[in-house]
Ligand SMILES: *[C@@H]1O[C@H](CO)[C@@H](O)[C@H](O)[C@H]1NC(C)=O
Ligand SMILES: *[C@@H]1O[C@H](CO)[C@@H](O)[C@H](O)[C@H]1NC(C)=O
Ligand SMILES: *[C@@H]1O[C@H](CO)[C@@H](O)[C@H](O)[C@H]1NC(C)=O
């Protein structure tokens with residue numbers, strides 16, 4: 001084999017790398033922002049959680065004694081491009097006069113608190129920031145911008161009836177309140193697998209059929225279909241922006257990432273520095289990807305990047321006695337990246 005051909009191949013390879021790089025530089029278009037790895041970056045975190053008045057104790061890991069800081073210093077590096085830097089002032093300008101609403105379970109609350117801290121950190125010390133009494137809504141008065149949180153564990157309805165609490169897979173009456181918002185970020189999953197005392201319904205219903213039990217992943221996908229119908233008949237994508245937050249993973253079983261089954265997130269201080277998760281994608285993530293109407297809803301496909309962050313949960317530093325929380329996330333921390341991805345999707 002002549003060395004000329006070797007050089008030719010090298011040049012071709014370099015050209016392909018350059019093309020991939022140039023393609024990546026085009027920004028969020030044409031690049032999968034959700035495939036990548038975590039890299040150490042001394043410039044992180046984006047803000048000091050001690051300065052943020054919006055962190056709930058459940059997420060306020062440093063205040064509740066978390067000793068390590070390495071988990072704050074990771075930046076998400078997409079494989080084919082750069083994640084655009086977060087500019088909170090620009091985001092508030094883009095959202096001037098709007099109402100932004102997170103709808104879902106406490107993983108929505110996690111992302112909501114993170115966004116509040118990110119916008120607070122981007123505000124001037126004299127900014128007028130107004131918290132409503134229920135603390136489920138914050139107004140950035142200088143931008144006439146309201147960011148709020150609407151608790152909904154299942155998105156579909158749970159109603160009290162003669163027979164008990166009924167989870168109705170085909171009914172979504174809560175939706176009226178959501179239509180007051182211009183930007184909506186939805187999420188559900190974590191309450192679906194709950195059983196025993198942690199289960200908040202007695203029967204599950206679809207149409208005229210009632211069950212005592214149902215495969216929870218199947219029930220989740222039926223409810224998500226009901227939500228998609230609601231989105232299709234209520235959301236005009238020209239006037240409203242809708243996101244789905246994606247499925248946030250937990251870390252209670254170390255065998256998922258190559259440790260023993262009994263190992264949880266407790267004591268983890270490092271992300272996995274690989275681009276795939278050893279135990280693979282979550283079934284619910286696959287369902288969400290199949291069901292979501294992409295022409296109306298922007299999916300924040302956060303599952304993989306979050307699976308790699310076994311280090312980013314509160315574990316015992318959650319301000320709740322005798323708990324080991326490996327499903328929520330510390331703030332500052334991982335949800336800041338989810339919000340960066342939401343911001344990136346708004347950029348041209
Ligand atoms: C603030 O925004 C609301 C819509 O969210 C609008 O109705 C109102 O006129 C705005 N107020 C000002 C002072 O711009
Ligand atoms: C905060 O909200 C209250 C109640 O809506 C309002 O009366 C007050 O003027 C607001 N504060 C600022 C600084 O706008
Ligand atoms: C239940 O609903 C199905 C489909 O809507 C219908 O065909 C059936 O007759 C109903 N059964 C009862 C007992 O109402």
Ligand SMILES: *[C@@H]1O[C@H](CO)[C@@H](O)[C@H](O)[C@H]1NC(C)=O
Pocket residue numbers: 215216217218
């Ligand atoms: C529930 O249904 C899903 C999807 O059909 C299936 O993969 C899973 O094994 C089922 N789970 C149980 C516990 O039967």
